[in-house]
Amino acid sequence: MDVTVRNLTIGEGKPKICVIVMGRSKAEVLEAAKKAVESKADLIEWRADSLTEGEFDEDFHNDILTEMREIIGEMPIIYTFRTLLEGGKEIENEKYKDLILSVANAGIIDLIDVEVFSFKLKARDIIDEIHSFTNVKVIGSYHDYEGTPDTAELVYRLSVIDNCNADILKIATMPHKKKDVMRIMTATILTYTRPNPKPIISIAMGNMGRVTRLLGGFTGSSITFASIGRSSAPGQMDIEEVREILTKLDEVL
Numbered sequence: 001m002d003v004t005v006r007n008l009t010i011g012e013g014k015p016k017i018c019v020i021v022m023g024r025s026k027a028e029v030l031e032a033a034k035k036a037v038e039s040k041a042d043l044i045e046w047r048a049d050s051l052t053e054g055e056f057d058e059d060f061h062n063d064i065l066t067e068m069r070e071i072i073g074e075m076p077i078i079y080t081f082r083t084l085l086e087g088g089k090e091i092e093n094e095k096y097k098d099l100i101l102s103v104a105n106a107g108i109i110d111l112i113d114v115e116v117f118s119f120k121l122k123a124r125d126i127i128d129e130i131h132s133f134t135n136v137k138v139i140g141s142y143h144d145y146e147g148t149p150d151t152a153e154l155v156y157r158l159s160v161i162d163n164c165n166a167d168i169l170k171i172a173t174m175p176h177k178k179k180d181v182m183r184i185m186t187a188t189i190l191t192y193t194r195p196n197p198k199p200i201i202s203i204a205m206g207n208m209g210r211v212t213r214l215l216g217g218f219t220g221s222s223i224t225f226a227s228i229g230r231s232s233a234p235g236q237m238d239i240e241e242v243r244e245i246l247t248k249l250d251e252v253l
């Protein structure tokens with residue numbers, strides 16, 4: 001079950017490269033958006049939690065997105081507000097929900113990240129609501145910056161995200177040993193080889209986890225995140241480096 005947004009099909013062919021746009025103010029965000037266009041990435045993720053100006057103001061976020069769209073044209077946009085527990089900024093549950101629904105409803109973006117475990121069973125309601133009134137696709141996500149659960153737990157979490165009706169299933173955890181990296185890769189391949197799998201994004205963070213950013217296609221991970229300047233997570237690499245390595249790997253694998 002591939003996911004198509006604009007001219008991009010996620011889950012088909014090679015993993016897509018997504019660059020991260022961050023900035024404290026509208027000016028910084030739009031400047032980063034220009035760099036994202038120059039990078040010729042497949043899509044961009046705006047980490048809206050990096051704002052300090054108008055940080056929780058829905059209208060302001062939509063206003064930034066309108067100008068961002070003019071800059072980036074047809075490149076698909078992921079909107080992400082990462083909460084404190086999962087590596088971003090503190091936000092009240094109700095505010096998070098309002099922000100997500102308002103941005104999805106405005107229809108400027110193509111994909112939106114919804115943290116499935118930050119809101120327990122309510123994540124499904126948020127996702128169903130987004131699907132009921134927009135064409136925006138949902139990335140259901142789970143991040144653990146402290147460690148990596150065992151393989152069964154990772155597979156279980158991916159299935160919970162799936163049952164919440166997310167269109168794309170995403171897990172990112174912190175490995176402490178090589179076995180942790182293998183757990184992420186195993187959980188991905190086990191989920192991906194089920195009948196009619198949804199696209200998966202799986203990441204082991206930190207330097208040890210870089211193998212998942214470069215060989216994700218082997219296990220069924222459909223997007224790799226790269227930076228243009230400032231990275232948004234440990235172990236994330238610059239887009240030029242990622243592209244060069246992926247091109248080389250493609251020649252030999």
Ligand SMILES: O=C1C[C@@](O)(C(=O)O)C[C@@H](O)[C@@H]1O
Binds near residue numbers: 080203225226233234
């Ligand atoms: O969840 C992800 C993946 C990520 O955490 C990474 O490790 O590259 C970077 C985040 O910006 C993004 O939302």
